Amino acid sequence: MGNSTSKKDNVIHADIADGNEPIPIKVINNYNEKQPFPFQYGTEYRLSEKVKSLTYQPTESDGCNCVAECTSELCRCESSSTATFDTINRRMQTFIDSYTCGDHQYIECGQHCGCMAKCKRRLTRDTIMKNIEVRYKPDVGFTVIACQHIAAGMPIMNYIGNVVIQEELEKNLNAIWGTDYTFNFHNEGNHKFHCDAAEYGNISRFMSHSCDPNAYILKAFPSTPFDKSKIVIPKLVVIALRSIIPGNEITITYGASYFRDRDIPCLCYTFVCAIPPGIFNIATPHC
């Protein structure tokens, strides 16, 4: 398996996942003494009691009626999805537009489907099977780097954090990081659902923003009954948008409003950067 770490690298953590992932995840900082802000590593979504009471729990699911393998003509989960997963090569169909691919929704087969999820349409996993590391970059702080080739469409990891509603987020905002690690991923009725990775999460919390990202976050919904009375929230899966080679940073889009709301420039330095240094007249080392 590939590894981008060289002998000169200053490894400040041998495994930030504390043994929770099959492949240890190193943290490297070759520039200064900075450490990632302490957080609890986790591999599963942690739903607040309020979120549990509002949302549909997939264990009640009555999924698709397929037997053994699901087929695209018959499977209700497949036909309700707007994106197709190639179960043989385990790749999501690829999209050209990085800004709208996250709007797709994928319905996963589960244990309560007729196929009992043996159909391999299951996209989310509790562990990270890709070889990746976290590196410090002076401009953007700690960021996620691929140590192996990841083909376009491959699921990389689940985006993990505390799942809370807006009111809870406002009450419990981390004093230092505020909303820097929060992601508003679902709005329904009067409720805004956020995944808050400030104090609990996996390494997806370190992914930087790029205006030309090589990954996106897909919403993977559980299969549910037709007559659902509760809100169904998706799991979030980071998918490679294009081929990622060892040494590449794995980036997503935070949306331009992230930078506008904070009055900070984007330091992705891509040719298509929509929020380049200087746009808000802020002095940066590059102006």
Ligand SMILES: C[S@@+](CC[C@H](N)C(=O)[O-])C[C@H]1O[C@@H](n2cnc3c(N)ncnc32)[C@H](O)[C@@H]1O
């Ligand atoms: C979700 S955190 C990412 C992890 C963070 N770099 C760390 O060290 O913990 C988001 C923060 O990373 C930095 N960041 C990520 N991408 C950036 C970009 N394109 N331009 C400027 N800052 C960025 C900003 O400080 C932002 O508030």
